[in-house]
Amino acid sequence: MRKNKPLFAVMSMIFMLSLFLAACGGTSGGTSSTTSNNAGTTAPASETAAKQDEKAAATAENSTRSFETSKGTIQIPAKPQRIVTDYYGGELIAVGGNVVGVEPEAFKNPFIIEQLKKSNAQDVGTPVNVEKVLEAAPDLIVVMYDKNYDALSKIAPTLYLPYGTTTNIYDTVRLFGDIVGDKEKAEQFLADFDKKAAEGRAKLKGVIDENATVGLYELTNKGELWIFGDNAGRGGQTVYNALKMKMPHIEKASEQTVQLSMETLPQYAADYMFLTYYNPDQKEEALNNLTSSAIWKGLPAFKKNQIFFNDFDTYYRYDPIAVTAQIDLFVDMLLKRAEENKKK
Known part of the structure; x- marks a missing residue:
């Protein structure tokens, strides 16, 4: 029995060493597992942050x-x-x-x-x-x-x-x-509007006399005749504010609409006259009566071929998009007519 003691001791040491290595292996495995778990929780944490950002954005959108x-x-x-x-x-x-x-x-x-x-x-x-x-x-x-x-x-x-x-x-x-x-989009819209307005004025310079007057008129199918200011549609903001043209009725500038009679029309006549016709019933009688009258044919704008007939749906509008788009429409009409009259 005494002869086997060294062997027993060796075997005991081997057994203890095995336990030690197993324990180390377990610890290593635990560390790996911990590392793995930490790596595994990185993505969810990122996803959570993203969701929180989305929630914050949604909250901002839904805030009042x-x-x-x-x-x-x-x-x-x-x-x-x-x-x-x-x-x-x-x-x-x-x-x-x-x-x-x-x-x-x-x-x-x-x-x-x-x-x-x-x-x-x-x-x-x-x-x-x-x-x-x-x-x-x-x-x-x-x-x-x-x-x-x-x-x-x-x-x-x-x-x-x-x-x-x-x-x-x-x-x-x-x-x-x-x-x-x-608000940023609003300011950008206005910057684009100012640019287009400046371009329009530049195109008219030297073609349209800067002292010329421009009038905006409307006839209804009931025979009512009106002249408009700078904020009642029919191109007012475009003509008077963007293109900075002159009203023929400056003393009435504060009034956005003034009803005229055939007798008073010459007092409100302009060098350039733009007329829209409100005609929901598609009746031409009122327009024919106006344009065939001696008063109409006696207007300086008529004699100089400087009267324009504008589509109601296009020129009635006064929202910012319409006002901006009308710049090109008015400029093109004036330039085209000036060219036509030059050839006569």
Whole structure:
């Protein structure tokens, strides 16, 4: 038995060494497992951070802010995603607003019809129909008229901005840029507008006398005749503000519309006269009566071939997109007519 003691001792040492190596192996395996687990949790942590960022962005989009109106302080989305309006389609689209519902005449506006198609905008009627607005599921409603205001306010935050809230393209674009939460886009729009206006004035320089007057008139199919100022559509903001042309009725400049009679028309005649004809019933009698009259044929603009007949749907519009696009339209008409008259 004593002879086997060294062997026993050796065997004991081998056994202990095996346990030690096994223990080390276990520790190593544990370390690897820990490392593996740490590596495994890196991706989820990153994913969690990404989700948190997305959530923060979504929260920002869904957050609200106060907006002052004549109806009081309204809480509106900081970044509205679906907007219904009555008459402010062009104003909202100009600054990137997603218009999903608008009054029916907007679909005749050649300057925004394509944008309305892209957003699948719905006709919400006039006055605005509550049921149609509900179907459009807006998160913001902006109206010029407050009929059904209380009912609309129950669907989504509703801003009542009566006609005349703004009086020029600059205030208009900045107001609606604020409403949609994109003031930078508003400023960029205005920078582009200023550039186009300057280009238009440069094209007319030396062709149209800088002291020449330009008048904007409208005849209705009932025979009513009007002259317009710089903020009532028919190209007013374009002609008087962008192109800086002169009114023939400067003493009435503060009045956006003045009704004329045939007898007073010569007092408001301009060197260049642009006439739109409001004719929903497609009756030509009123226009024929005007243009065949001795008074009309006696106007200096008539004698010089400087009277223009403009399409109602194109020139009635006064949203920022229309005002900008009309710059080229007016400049081209004036240049073309000047060239024609030069050849006579």
